[in-house]
Amino acid sequence: MKNIIIFGAPGSGKGTYSDEIVAKYNMGHISTGDVLRSEIKNGTELGNIAKGYIDNGQLIPDELMIDILAKTYDALPKGQGVIFDGFPRTIAQAEALKTMLAERGDDMGMMIELVVGEDVLMARLLNRAKEQGRADDNEETIKKRFEVYHNQTAPLADWFEKEGIRNTFTWKGSKETMLSEIFAAIENNA
């Protein structure tokens, strides 16, 4: 399997579709949000640093994030493809990922962009707040995360376009439709 980068706003379904893709194609999965939340839960030094940023809806600094990503990637088994969920989120992270993979004789594979309207995103995240109680899923922090997404992350879509690997999927109200379109694109790219 080729690598996959899954890209989209908070609440766009990166984690949900990643789980489906991983189950179907037996790939590795790196969710940087999950890595950070597990560090926080374990009370590590990295977790303590990350918590300040996450609770404020801000991004963890690039240097730190790039280091975490490389370590997580190197710990995964090779040869079955990896889905990158929540990374890259800045141009600097994207350039670093491209370089890191090239140094290992690998490449970014394909990028899957999830496009969902902000009203739907907000409703999903507020609902997740009730179900999972994530500290950053409250209205005030969600608004900051949307702003950070627009300013720092959304511009990356053009970067992927220039790399020639951007594949956009727009939410039309059905997870099944979205999934079958995504699976078809992955199989087309294989």
Ligand code: ATP
């Ligand atoms: P969702 O999981 O619903 O797609 P999300 O994109 O906001 O929502 P995560 O990807 O879990 O959630 O990220 C949660 C937080 O972790 C971010 O708001 C940010 O503070 C931090 N974080 C995760 N990945 C990165 C990254 N690549 N660079 C910087 N900060 C990150």
Ligand code: MG
């Ligand atoms: Mg997620």
